[in-house]
Amino acid sequence: AQTVTQSQPEMSVQEAETVTLSCTYDTSESDYYLFWYKQPPSRQMILVIRQEAYKQQNATENRFSVNFQKAAKSFSLKISDSQLGDAAMYFCAYRSAFMNRDDKIIFGKGTRLHILP
């Protein structure tokens, strides 16, 4: 069974600085997708970025980028130029790329990010 681990329950970063949130996962599958979701105080779940395991290039969305290390099963999220609006809970998630019957989606326990003004 797949697992997703976020080892940092909470982190803080100074506004305008860069922060990296870590995520490791375990799977025996060769193709899959990894996601980072943001949950601000409004509780809405917002997709930040996704990465397909077969793509070597790290995904980037504006100030958000990932460092995907497939062999190490690591998927960290880097937030550059942190802004107050980035304060939220961040979840890492795994989903198989195969169109098989078991299509569970696995989430990590989350990392709460605080932005210090």
Place this chain on the structure above:
Amino acid sequence: EAQVTQNPRYLITVTGKKLTVTCSQNMNHEYMSWYRQDPGLGLRQIYYSMNVEVTDKGDVPEGYKVSRKEKRNFPLILESPSPNQTSLYFCASSLSRGGYNEQFFGPGTRLTVL
């Protein structure tokens, strides 16, 4: 507007009183799913459905039922709620199964069972 809606948004109930949380999406999505979110545990999948009349257990299905009679609706049923089902519940949908498809989440339902 494309969205996933859940009702009610907040619910306080008592042990043993059957309840249903509704979920509806207007995007013609095949895949729908229910999660519960608890502090320190992240989101855990309860049930999911890959199409009408097809449902599967997630990681924490005990105490819950679902049905998928129509493509747009995926209600979550608690036949006999217990206090350990106090949680924040999310419904989500995606175009189809498979990892590429983005999941769209509803706004969440805060359930308290006394």
